Amino acid sequence: MVNMKAACITGHGGNEVVCLLQRPRPPRRAGDVLVRLHAATVNRVDLYMRDSGAGITHQLPQIMGLDGAGTVHEVDADETLLKPGQPVVLHPGIGCGRCEFCQNGEGVLCVHMRLLGEHRDGTFAQYVSLPAGNVFPLPVGLSYTEAAALGVNHLTAWRMLFTKAQLKPWETVLVFGIGGGVSLAALQLAKLSGARVIVTSRDDSKLERALAMGADHAINGRTQDVAKAVLAATGGRGVDVVFENVGEAVWASAMKSLVRGGRLVTCGATTGDQPPADLRRIFIRQLQILGSTLGDFNEFRDLLAFVQRTGLKPVIDSTYPLDQVHAALDRLESGAQFGKVALRID
Template structure:
């Protein structure tokens, strides 16, 4: 008899009417995999994208939602030496082939056959997940399940953007757009951890004030201020060394005007549109670098967790919901009302 579990899954595409909460087949652990009893997951914009259309992402319906998560090891291979039943763990959501040229050089997120939890395969908004042992990491000491779950997408994405792509230095200044979002808030924490300066933007004064409390050096309200002019004024006309953005078309012009000569713009999303004006003359005359980034590799997850071990980096949790309250949690994410991560308990 097939064992079942409780999960949140999409049955089609549209609004919350296609998001069901009920029984799904419990995954069977394959050799080399770890079966994890999930305790918490957090919501990401891609959850809304998969619900709304999932266009361009190969997937089958019904599909369990959720990209990141944390829980407790339920089953492992007898010969597994790093993980044990009962251990508290978090998940790296990108399962790569391990054999292509990109995987061979430690760039699994570039693997042409990579599959993401909650996108190409069943995700983390379920009582159980089974995935390769290399994708399962021990939780940092003292972290709650919600905090650990939040590291797997937002903090890992921000880590790669700042330290792999932008090669951030402690004496530099970073402009971070949309500080209410998970990646942006994670970037603020990591910028300050690295000893650099951070300028943040939002259209919400309450979020800007909270960001200042969390260490931002300057805050700009994009609803009432010209972001580029405000940044230039704060930096004495020079501009910032690095821009971190996942908004897309709505802020692209400001990003180009706010960055210093020779500066770097790192982008990981396009929630407001993916076809911004390029302004190529500004790009080549000022010798700007435009860098794309998605998630992070296994070795970057290891580096992030080592940094978290000291306790200086802890994800901000906006709110926590039961799985049965997922529709309301998705509404909160869609409205952009959150500051930090919206977590879902899976006990």
Template sequence: MKAAFITGHGGNEVVSVGERPLPPRGPGEVLVRLRAATLNQVDLYMRNSGAGIRHQLPQIMGLDGCGVVEEVGPDETRLRPGQRVLVYPGITCGRCEFCLAGQPVLCASMSLLGEHRDGTFAQYLSVPAANLFPVPAPLGDAEAAALGVNHLTAWRMVNTQARLQAHETVLIFGIGGGVSLAALQLARLIGARTIVTSRDELKLQRALALGAHHAIHSQREDVARQVMALTDGRGVDVVIENVGAAVWDSALRSLVRGGRIVTCGATTGDQPPADLRRVFIRQLQVLGSTLGNPGELAQVLALCQRGLLRPVIDSVYPLDEVHAALARLESGAQFGKIALRID
């Protein structure tokens, strides 16, 4: 089968498109013929170094995907050949204390597609049947693929971790990135007041068109100062961020007393100044978040099925042009998800 895979670590020179073995379908697994996948920041991380993540080379890239069931086992009753499905990217043990407590996203031995094992930038994928969900009818392949990481991550950040309420105000950094846009969409569905930031004026205007209440140009304006002006000196209840060191100080200074900051990434560095006095004096809550549980993904899919939620797709590239897709992601120019079409 054709796939995009890394043969080492560095730049796009270590990313190849070529033939890889067809994945065998193990007991309880389903073979899926993939149609689309989307790019995530971890794809760049795995290409660049993959430091700290156990993996073997060569490795097929990609965490999320959408496709069609190709083959099921004799005991499978929920899925059928020809059915459109999307992928939940975490393979869990089902036996550790976290899985047994209903929190498989915290599984002590979770392996992730595209990180610990071959991923979705390929024509075929074999995963446990429990990792596949029927695609909501209104969605195209690229839109459906985006849900398994992008919108699932945002859902857990906004709803499970932050517990955002309709009467609250949320500050979302880096609008234009997939998780930030998904967080905006989810916050608007809740009815919360939304403030977004970006260094790109066009992205800010597009976010306002999508329903953001206020937009701050983070290169020209002091974010915390603008937040205080917009909230009459109070600050926001919740901050959603995946940028890391570059925005951490502004994020903490933007929070109301007792406010919550939820982080899922550190693209500008993972060692920001802690400002512990502000954290404990103002009793701020710092919450980490990664991916989400299958049950949370089901809640996302229910919103999509009802026509209330639809991912924003920036661009779609054929699998053969994965280098161009990775370069666009690395540039930060995208507004929404960058997708691969897998024929």
């Protein structure tokens, strides 16, 4: 048996339950690819799994990590798209392939979805084995760290903006919480598609960096009334799309910022999941509320082609060796990051 180094949760609590362990290298089954990982990034769900993992079926100890990039180590001899040594990036969602959603090409809605780092061992390790369909060629020009960031944040933002909200190049989108990985992904994708982007943060330095990246207008949610500032910036009209992953704390402002018939798309609730519904505003102004999580294989393929064509590079805040996983988790939990917190897996 060959062992590997991995960062695992051994219980629930704080960083004391996150341990570097020697774990058996996962066996590769027929149809799977064994990937030697070189990089992964830290996501909010890693903190959630560490803290409680409530509602997510998992077994302890479990290897953390959703996204990753590396090289093909072992693959079926008759595999035509992947070969040993090839740089690859991973899609973290493993569907059953049999439910009505998988059969209809909506694998992201699979009723038996198992996510790396949540329902099964993840990417904070030297190796991971997963179905060949989840393994994609790494876009030329990206580092392993940059590529790893695409598998959760940019894929989530892609589905939210283009599949769910159907953002058009002539429209305006309001992105809350700039500095976080998914919000920065939304800024990058929306600007490269031609849309106008307004961003919010409670940190002026993050707003300045977002403006330098191409944001058209910036609002400090700590010192300004966001909805009033949005209306002022749009000539009293409001935005076509609100991109939201904060939840309760910003919900009222988000709703008031939308033009009549506008769309709010959400993928998170870091400040609470029970906001006021504001039903009168929803039906009188004919607003659309759209939920979204991750993205399917076709969306990931389209995202990777878009990245290759446009030269998009995910924003990396900081990179830590796997041995310093506690520091990486602390950095994300602090909220001070601007971009992705990454792990280098040697």
